[in-house]
Amino acid sequence: MLVPAEASVATYLAAIDRLAPLVAAERQHFDHDRRLPDAVFNALAEAGLFRLYLPRSLGGPEFSPFDFMTIVEAASALDGSVGWIVGNGGGMSRIGGYLSAEVARSWFADPLAFVVSATGAVGTATEVERGYRVSGRWPFGSGAHHATRFMGLAAVKTASGQNGPPLCCYFDRSEVRVHDTWFVSGLRGTGSCDFEVRDSFVPFSHTHALVDLQPTERGIPYRLPGLSAFAWTISVVPLGIARGALAAFIELAGRKARLGSSGTMRDSEPVQDMVGRAEVALRSARALLAEAMAELIAAIDAGGGRLVEARVFLRTACANAAENAARVVDMIAAHAGTAAIFETGTLERSIRDVHAAIKHVAMNPSCYALGGRVSLGLDPGTWRF
Template sequence: MLWAPNHFEGCPMSDTCDAAETNELDPDVLSDPRHPVRRIREAVQALAPLVAAHRGEFDGGRRLPDVVFVALAEAGLFRLWLPHALGGPELSPFDFMRVVEDASALDGSVGWLVGNGGGMSRLGGYLGRAVASEWFSDPRAFVASATGAVGTARVVRGGYRVSGRWPFGSGAHHATRFMVLTSVRPEDPVSPLICCYLDRTDVTILDNWHVSGLRGTGSCDFDARDVFVPAAHAHSFLGLQPTQPGRLYRMPPSSVFAWSISGVPLGIASGAIAGFAELACRNGRQGSRASLRDRETVQATVGRARAKLRAARAFIVDAMNELMAAAETEGDRLTEARADVRIANANAAEAAMSIADELAASAGSVAIFETCALERAVRDVRAAAKHVAMSPNNYVTSGRLTLGLDPGAARF
């Protein structure tokens, strides 16, 4: 059964894999307007005119315009992993990736915030029900997360006193909560890390997001000074004890975190292919009367782009299927599955960059203008690929394990 509403419990792995590798939804789903995946993907497509109308504001404002952010929130795109018990769709990893791809095909910054915001709604599976319900009673709830630095958490009665500065707070200007990594013993490199959730009023946003790509994400640094965080608003980073039964919340958190944005480069590449196809139908290269699409070299470039995209997606799907199968176990199988998810992410980013670059080269000089979708795709996909979840260092981790060494990564 493809795209089953109950994506994990009792759903055979082979069925899940089939759903992920199918471009079109199952006919039963198409006839069911209540199906969450169908509704969410249709909602993303419905946002295309709004995104196009305001895209010019993304770079200048270095954040999404309020009207675009509100539309994404009202479409439910920041609640994708909210548990069923809290009124969320609790999408499977594969459904989630497809939604992120769809959003990223519209615009890289939009997809990045859908991946981050929708991914962070999984906190409902780790915090107490009353806390999560209160936070997500706001239809515009958005949790910005930052794992690129570690702050300090001083134990006090009833919770912690948290201080620090954290980078890459994607969506910071619109966030209602901020998740930060902290350590009770920062002088100890192996001290357990704690996720603490700060209220918007507890942080100061630093306006330093001056970058080449993904400009509309507003991924600014932010800091907090001696903020009290109740114990109910915190949980461990790696040794999580889920409060909800879904398998998603029992999977390795670092792998799920990486998966939440893995669809972004794939979606940007998909959008680049579509944009190039439209361009190729009406434009020719200078000195030639023929349209780009009539050139055999261009046809071959597009064919290779499609092959790279589908191969990269298939690898990610295969890696996640294995991780899901291994998540209930310990030992070598789970370790290898986690490493494979990492290299699948790195491979997807490299494939997406290659696709965008080759299409831009085929388009010629038009691809350097900001009015060309390929110009934005090239810089957005390169910015996305700089994220640690897609780092080439992931190949090192996988290689070390294959060669019988330890992972060589502190947070692995």
């Protein structure tokens, strides 16, 4: 049964806690099958975790970006692949504020509705009567095996033969071929495979702009710049993974004997120092990320240069969160010793997952150069931020 739309953040956090035994029981299949087991995916859907941004007018909770962050972090602390899928699926429910109510309502009538999105490539779109004919292949379709809809970017040829601005095109699952390409080290349970369509008809009503969005809802999640909203949905995941790793290490430190001593690891001053530094690193990175989102929200109505700077600031905050999360997990691994190498433990998985997550372009270190250009009074040099 779906969590009711009016439920609080605490209700969703409680639902994640209740999922812990199921995730633990099924986790052995994550790496082997390179996707989430149906039982886990269905449980996430039934908990409402793929509808976090769905508008209230469509029966969703319409959480703020800050509440979204709290929920996705908790899911990521439970498991990196689970958090990644919740961030992607819950994040894409914001399309309920971009499409017509009729279309969005029909898509999300399915209790297992899950929209896969990929922006790592641009397909081609040819305008025809009532829509477009679209072809393309897109990488990193997280959750592809369970998707009910897929979104791929496509460029429409202008009258001069040039590519127009990218368009978000939505395909029914029956139109899509999924390629089994997800052979990776971390986040293996996300099933982030390539997907492809060939000459698929996409009605105008199943498309919207990527950059110049015209939302159909007034809420903040739908008024955020599209690329900023996309970056936010996954950049909070590494912080959650690191938080889960820290919790696992603290539990370990309380029971593992300290080498050459009658005490436990937590009695060691170097361990105490590391945990203190890890806590500060995570809290400061999270605070900067929240500050960047608050500034972005404030800049939406102002527009102009302030909005450009806010968008860039958010991307640098995403990169900073990724770096700090990875650093914290590596610090923990260095102190955990052999406990960090066994596949049955949280720490080994956290190491692989966090280093896979931070490779995403949304939190790439190149964002710092982008921020530097703007601070130096230069043009950003790209529209993809």
